[in-house]
Amino acid sequence: MKTNEDQVWQNLLARSAPTFAGESEPPYGFVTAALAQIRAEKRVQIEVERIGWRALLASLAVLAIAATVTLSVQPRDGGDLEPGVNAIVQMENFQVS
Amino acid sequence: MDEVFDVEGCLQRWREGDEAAAEKLIEHLYPVISRIVRTHLPRRDDEKDLVQEILMKTFAKLHQFKGDAPIAHWVSRLAVTTCLDRLRAQKIRPEVRRADLTLEESKAFDASWLMGSSPDASGAIGARDLVDRLLGTLAPEDRSLILMVDLEGRSMQEISQLTGWSISKIKMRLFRVRPQLRQMIQKLEE
Numbered sequence: 001m002k003t004n005e006d007q008v009w010q011n012l013l014a015r016s017a018p019t020f021a022g023e024s025e026p027p028y029g030f031v032t033a034a035l036a037q038i039r040a041e042k043r044v045q046i047e048v049e050r051i052g053w054r055a056l057l058a059s060l061a062v063l064a065i066a067a068t069v070t071l072s073v074q075p076r077d078g079g080d081l082e083p084g085v086n087a088i089v090q091m092e093n094f095q096v097s
Numbered sequence: 098m099d100e101v102f103d104v105e106g107c108l109q110r111w112r113e114g115d116e117a118a119a120e121k122l123i124e125h126l127y128p129v130i131s132r133i134v135r136t137h138l139p140r141r142d143d144e145k146d147l148v149q150e151i152l153m154k155t156f157a158k159l160h161q162f163k164g165d166a167p168i169a170h171w172v173s174r175l176a177v178t179t180c181l182d183r184l185r186a187q188k189i190r191p192e193v194r195r196a197d198l199t200l201e202e203s204k205a206f207d208a209s210w211l212m213g214s215s216p217d218a219s220g221a222i223g224a225r226d227l228v229d230r231l232l233g234t235l236a237p238e239d240r241s242l243i244l245m246v247d248l249e250g251r252s253m254q255e256i257s258q259l260t261g262w263s264i265s266k267i268k269m270r271l272f273r274v275r276p277q278l279r280q281m282i283q284k285l286e287e
Contacts, residue, residue, distance in 0.1 A: 005279040009231075011209035013248050016225035018218070019140060020248060022132025027145070031123050034149055038119060038156050 104168045108159065123152060129169045130176050136248060137180035137241050139187075139229040140222070147183060151176045170258070177241065177259045184237030193230050195285050202227040206285055231281055238262075239274040246271065 026034075102125050110118035130151050134144045155172055162171055198206065201223030208220065232240040238260075245251045245259070253264050262270075 003279060005282040006275075008206075008209045008282050009278055010247065011211075012205065012224050012228055012231075015205060015209060016221055016228050017248070018221045019225035020132075020136050022128055022130075022135050024128045026124065026127045026131075030127070030145070030149075031120055034123050034152050035116060035119060037149065037153060039116075041153060041157065 105164065108162070108164075108168075111159070119156070126152065126155065126169070126172050129172055133173060133176040134180060136244050137177065138183065139233065140225050141229070142183075147179065151179050154179060174259050174261075181237050181241060181260075184240060187233075187237075189236065190230075190233045193234055193281055193285065195287070198227065198230070198285075199223070202230065231278065234281060235274060235277065239270055239277075242267065242270050243274055243278070 102121075104122075104125075107118045107121050107125075111122060127148070130148050131144070134147050134151070138144060138147060151172070154175055158175070162168060195203070201219060205220060205223035205227050209224065232243065235243070241260075242256065245256050251259075253267050256262070256267055257264055260267075
């Protein structure tokens with residue numbers, strides 16, 4: 001059921017209707033500014049992607065080196081290592097029952 | 098609108114790096130975005146900034162556009178979501194008092210009790226400011242919803258597509274927000 005207040009609200013909206021109408025054409029300079037921003041964002045995106053790939057490849061390389069070092073150290077029994085390092089290697093092989 | 102404007106061709110050319118196609122797309126989408134921003138945002142907010150922001154989002158996500166619906170629908174949803182995000186960042190006023198109204202808003206309120214009188218430009222702005230003031234007391238989603246129903250005359254289905262809300266959620270929100278609006282108008286009468 002419509003109350004007086006509903007009617008007032010509808011009248012208010014009707015009176016303000018012209019201010020809600022959108023513009024059919026962009027204002028002067030808007031398209032140029034928008035294009036410039038799109039261009040800039042595209043450049044940033046390309047740069048981020050490029051840096052991202054480099055970072056990923058660098059991380060993979062570091063990971064591969066770390067894995068190689070670990071594998072080459074672990075099979076040894078530690079006989080040829082310094083006493084301190086030997087202790088650490090032995091702790092790695094410590095059995096927990 | 099989409100029948101005359103070759104959206105597919107334009108998108109294809111844009112993907113191939115043709116900047117003139119981007120220009121055409123901006124000109125095509127501008128009225129759609131402008132209307133949504135003007136509806137959902139208070140009059141005093143910087144609409145140009147927000148239109149630009151929505152356009153940037155549109156271009157950043159263009160690769161997600163499948164073409165199964167008109168591009169205007171797809172962009173409208175993006176625009177409504179962005180407007181809601183902007184509204185959420187604004188402070189909700191607790192209430193509206195008659196003493197806080199400007200002279201123009203007061204006149205608009207009094208005039209809105211009379212049927213059929215069409216206002217001049219300043220009358221329309223006064224009415225709009227009062228509408229913004231009343232809507233400013235509502236939650237952003239309620240504010241947008243009431244305008245989509247009462248001002249734009251959108252159906253529940255359309256609102257659901259634009260916002261992603263279910264029909265029952267829309268009905269529930271409307272049911273809750275109407276009494277709030279009535280109560281605010283009653284308070285202004287006192």
